[in-house]
Amino acid sequence: MTADKHAKRAARNLAAREGISYAAARRRLAAAPVDVDQEHQEPRPPVAVPMVSAPCPEGCEGSGHPGTACWAWRPADVGSGTxxxxxxxxxxxxxxxxxxxxxxxxxxxxxxxxxxxxxxxxxxxxxxxxxxxxxxxxxxxxxxxxxxxxxxxxxxxxxxxxxxxxxxxxxxxxxxxxxxxxxxxxxxxxxxxxxxxxxxxxxxxxxxxxxxxxxxxxxxxxxxxxxxxxxxxxxxxxxxxxPPGVMWIVVKEWLDARLVDQHGGHAPGARVRLGDGRPAVVRAVEWGEDGPPVAYRVRELEPGRHGNVGRLVPSLTSDVLVPAADCREDRPCGVCGRTAGMAEALCDDCAPRVAPDRPGRAVGGLQSPERPSGRVPE
Known part of the structure; x- marks a missing residue:
């Protein structure tokens, strides 16, 4: 693509200099096997310039190796020790x-x-x-x-x-x-x-x-x-x-996770409590010029209604921008000591979940309190 851009520019210059059409200039350049010196209008053959055998030091201008092209350092040039x-x-x-x-x-x-x-x-x-x-x-x-x-x-x-x-x-x-x-x-x-x-x-x-x-x-x-x-x-x-499009939301998540890992804060997906005690889940992080996060874009949690009764799930219609000072870590679970964002202070593993269509049936291997197990404990 870069070579085609140079050809277009050369054709425009040739057309303006000799007063011919752009198409004629393109045909003339395509038929010419050698480059043309625009100042003297004399053909000159291409010259192969060798490169140095190792990356140049920083700030090299070519004076230390006349007749050879510079080789600017790139990360790919490091040895096997990296x-x-x-x-x-x-x-x-x-x-x-x-x-x-x-x-x-x-x-x-x-x-x-x-x-x-x-x-x-x-x-x-x-x-x-x-x-x-x-x-x-x-x-x-x-x-x-x-x-x-x-x-x-x-x-x-x-x-x-x-x-x-x-x-x-x-x-x-x-x-x-x-x-x-x-x-x-x-x-x-x-x-x-x-x-x-x-x-x-x-x-x-x-x-x-x-x-x-x-x-x-x-x-x-x-x-x-x-x-x-x-x-x-x-x-x-x-x-x-x-159009197939592109999954553009993940780019923000990758960058937020990388910056949170360095500066701290709540990464996307973390459960937090807002200033008034409402549970929420972090969706994205807002950053300033430097330092830790300045705000969070969160989704509030609401009680589940479709096969997830007893759990709090993110609301798909909620999108709230909250200052970082108003977001704090969710309080620990009263049963297992972990944080889960449950309204009853129970984590997802401890909270009993009952299918709404069949009362008394345990969901996810947990027994409903409405119908105790018939097994006699030893």
């Missing part, structure tokens, strides 16, 4: 996105039914990579210092890598959301505009100066292709033409 997780966590944009997704999804896949529940979320980790690419392109200050990042990777220190990339993770967490209105009204249009910017020459200097920049632009182009493909209608299993 773990794979550290190398991938430092590699932007795809490696970092894959590593954060793996931290959250891998433990879930080890639970019963986990592989089925997290398969689609893991498959859409490219969306986080696209968010990283957009933020680093539009805000270069979010990129970590290359020298400090190299030292952290060579020291095999995952915590140091996370600390250097925290500004980028925090910016991505503040951009992404779990609110449908915000996604469709704000976040998706931003990604659409970035995809348009990548696919066009407007507002972007595509005169790359190194092979590594060409490779980086190719990676971004592949991410944009995935984004475009996600919104092309295809025939689904019901026979309707619908």
């Amino acid at each position: 773990s794979w997780a550290v190398r991938r966590a430092a590699e932007l944009p795809g490696g970092r996105a894959e590593q954060l997704a793996e931290r959250v999804e891998r433990p879930w896949q080890k639970t019963p039914g986990g592989p089925w529940a997290s398969f689609h979320a893991w498959d859409d980790r490219w969306l986080l990579a696209l968010v990283y690419a957009m933020l680093t392109d539009q805000r270069p200050e979010l990129r970590p210092d290359r020298g400090a990042l190299r030292a952290a990777v060579e020291a095999d220190d995952l915590a140091a890598v996370d600390a250097l990339l925290e500004p980028l993770d925090r910016a991505a967490a503040r951009l992404t959301t779990k609110v449908p209105a915000v996604w469709w009204g704000e976040v998706k249009p931003l990604l659409d505009a970035y995809a348009d910017d990548v696919e066009s020459d407007d507002g972007r200097d595509l005169l790359v100066v190194s092979w590594q920049e060409v490779e980086a632009r190719h990676v971004v182009g592949r991410l944009v292709d995935r984004w475009r493909k996600a919104w092309v209608p295809v025939r689904n299993h019901n026979g309707y033409m619908d």
Whole structure:
């Protein structure tokens, strides 16, 4: 895709310089086997420039190895003494996105039914990579210092890598959301505009100066292709033409879990008590410029009515933004000492559950108090 952009730019320059049409300029450039010097109009053969045999030190400008191209250090250039997780966590944009997704999804896949529940979320980790690419392109200050990042990777220190990339993770967490209105009204249009910017020459200097920049632009182009493909209608299993879309809510959850692990707070899925004592479950975390969470987006818990009587379940219509100071840990269970968010201070394992359609029948291996067991205790 990058080579095609250069060809379009060269055709426009040639058409403007010689007063010919754009199509004629494209045909002339396609028929010419060699490059053309735009200043002297003389053909010159391409020149192969060798690269140095090892990554250059930070700040190298090529004066120390004349006649050879620089090789800027990348996380993939470290030796075998560094773990794979550290190398991938430092590699932007795809490696970092894959590593954060793996931290959250891998433990879930080890639970019963986990592989089925997290398969689609893991498959859409490219969306986080696209968010990283957009933020680093539009805000270069979010990129970590290359020298400090190299030292952290060579020291095999995952915590140091996370600390250097925290500004980028925090910016991505503040951009992404779990609110449908915000996604469709704000976040998706931003990604659409970035995809348009990548696919066009407007507002972007595509005169790359190194092979590594060409490779980086190719990676971004592949991410944009995935984004475009996600919104092309295809025939689904019901026979309707619908775009496959992307599971955009999981990106916010991955970033929240990563930042909560570093700064503390309530991770998504944690049960809390609001300031007035109502139980709730954390759905998403709101972050400030730095420090711990500033607010939580929660769903209130309500008594179950469909096969889960005696338990509190999240209300699907509840979406409340609560300041962090008004959310506290749920009080311990009066029976087993654990926290579960039950109105009767009983955890899910201790609370008796009775099916509403057949009174007296135990559900989940627990005996109903209305019909005691006929077994005589020894």
